[in-house]
Amino acid sequence: MNALVKRGVDRITWAGRGMPVLGSIRERWQKERPLEGVRVAACLHVTTETANLLITLKEGGAEVRLCASNPLSTQDDVAAALDEVYGVATFAVRGEDRDTYYEHIHRVLDLKPHVTMDDGADLVNVLHSDRRELLDGVLAGTEETTTGVIRLKAMERDGVLECPIIAVNDARTKHMFDNRYGTGQSTIDGLLRATNLLVAGTTLVVVGYGWCGRGVAARAHGMGARVVVVEVDPLRALEATLDGYWVTDMEEAARMGDVFITTTGNINVIDTPHFALMKDGAMLANSGHFDVEINLKGLAAMARERRKVRENVEEYLLEDGRRLYVLAEGRLLNLAAAEGHPAQVMDMSFANQALCVEWLVTKRPSLERKVYSVPEEIDREIARLKLASMGVRLEKLTPEQEQYLASYSLGT
Ligand SMILES: NC(=O)c1ccc[n+]([C@@H]2O[C@H](COP(=O)([O-])OP(=O)(O)OC[C@H]3O[C@@H](n4cnc5c(N)ncnc54)[C@H](O)[C@@H]3O)[C@@H](O)[C@H]2O)c1
Numbered sequence: 001m002n003a004l005v006k007r008g009v010d011r012i013t014w015a016g017r018g019m020p021v022l023g024s025i026r027e028r029w030q031k032e033r034p035l036e037g038v039r040v041a042a043c044l045h046v047t048t049e050t051a052n053l054l055i056t057l058k059e060g061g062a063e064v065r066l067c068a069s070n071p072l073s074t075q076d077d078v079a080a081a082l083d084e085v086y087g088v089a090t091f092a093v094r095g096e097d098r099d100t101y102y103e104h105i106h107r108v109l110d111l112k113p114h115v116t117m118d119d120g121a122d123l124v125n126v127l128h129s130d131r132r133e134l135l136d137g138v139l140a141g142t143e144e145t146t147t148g149v150i151r152l153k154a155m156e157r158d159g160v161l162e163c164p165i166i167a168v169n170d171a172r173t174k175h176m177f178d179n180r181y182g183t184g185q186s187t188i189d190g191l192l193r194a195t196n197l198l199v200a201g202t203t204l205v206v207v208g209y210g211w212c213g214r215g216v217a218a219r220a221h222g223m224g225a226r227v228v229v230v231e232v233d234p235l236r237a238l239e240a241t242l243d244g245y246w247v248t249d250m251e252e253a254a255r256m257g258d259v260f261i262t263t264t265g266n267i268n269v270i271d272t273p274h275f276a277l278m279k280d281g282a283m284l285a286n287s288g289h290f291d292v293e294i295n296l297k298g299l300a301a302m303a304r305e306r307r308k309v310r311e312n313v314e315e316y317l318l319e320d321g322r323r324l325y326v327l328a329e330g331r332l333l334n335l336a337a338a339e340g341h342p343a344q345v346m347d348m349s350f351a352n353q354a355l356c357v358e359w360l361v362t363k364r365p366s367l368e369r370k371v372y373s374v375p376e377e378i379d380r381e382i383a384r385l386k387l388a389s390m391g392v393r394l395e396k397l398t399p400e401q402e403q404y405l406a407s408y409s410l411g412t
Contacts, residue, residue, distance in 0.1 A: 184215020
């Protein structure tokens with residue numbers, strides 16, 4: 001075993017220790033083999049946690065192929081170990097160009113999948129455009145992230161979605177934990193690894209106060225940053241205000257920030273007029289799914305010179321002499337500059353993926369070409385298993401309390 005593969009195996013094993021819920025599914029599947037004969041095409045971030053999911057699917061009997069869901073998030077040691085040790089054909093190289101990225105999606109689809117597993121809906125997009133001949137064989141798919149679910153719901157609305165998809169992101173045991181605590185912690189981790197910045201005393205602007213934004217804001221605040229939030233949704237802006245943050249529009253925030261982190265899933269939320277207002281030395285990063293949140297083309301057009309000053313830090317020298325720093329090419333900071341979410345939180349996200357695939361292939365529910373939520377019983381079961389793995393005791397309703405909650409006769 002070469003050093004790269006060995007490192008991959010060690011890291012995958014380490015992550016597996018933090019994923020007891022997925023581990024319990026794997027143990028059961030080793031005996032029951034519920035996915036025997038099922039082909040799964042997966043387009044996910046190639047990380048140690050993803051490796052544990054794919055090994056679980058394989059031990060459940062599935063044939064699996066994997067490609068990356070982002071060109072910069074692949075961990076090459078994990079890809080090598082999956083390929084050579086765990087028998088999961090993996091098509092991904094960190095830093096691959098756009099053509100290679102799509103070529104790899106095609107290689108995964110060559111498997112002729114029964115189930116697709118996506119993070120951002122790129123695989124399903126290729127399936128619906130260049131590889132339509134495979135659609136007949138697809139039973140259903142799953143989608144991991146907010147942006148992917150938005151794209152798939154748009155396809156459903158336009159009547160072009162050709163297979164049912166389970167929106168794993170909509171499970172509460174996914175977005176309430178993965179997006180908030182996972183993205184929150186690992187985005188700060190990415191910021192620190194890229195810059196070694198002292199967060200205390202820094203004015204850190206979070207654009208988008210959704211599940212991810214809440215997490216980033218809370219963790220940055222915990223480390224002593226002065227957190228500023230920019231939101232377009234009045235309820236979320238109100239929530240951020242009552243959570244104690246300074247809430248304002250992008251124009252004012254642009255003048256205030258030392259560090260900007262976007263978590264909106266939207267395009268050009270930091271745009272050229274904002275760059276013009278920023279302090280010399282401001283840092284710009286994104287933790288939303290695609291690298292479209294910061295208008296990098298616009299910034300490049302304003303720059304006199306660009307150069308890499310550290311791993312994952314690029315300096316844009318503007319005409320007026322100010323320097324702005326873009327982290328990880330505006331791609332998901334937590335995955336490009338750090339290791340992505342901790343295993344303990346991906347345990348729940350990927351337990352959802354695993355149990356949804358099992359539900360699809362064993363129950364064979366009659367599903368339409370729509371985006372579905374994760375069945376409630378799966379969501380609650382994962383919460384129960386996670387609590388048990390953490391040794392947390394759960395109170396039970398007494399029969400009297402159950403009856404009281406179901407009745408309206410008792411009052412003052
Ligand atoms: N980095 C990761 O590992 C990771 C993990 C999970 C999700 N994601 C991605 O992060 C993004 C956000 O996910 P989420 O679950 O927090 O979504 P969400 O819908 O809960 O939150 C997004 C928020 O952004 C706000 N917003 C939209 N446009 C805006 C604008 N122009 N200015 C300010 N605010 C704006 C929305 O009102 C919303 O409150 C998605 O692209 C998702 O796929 C990344």
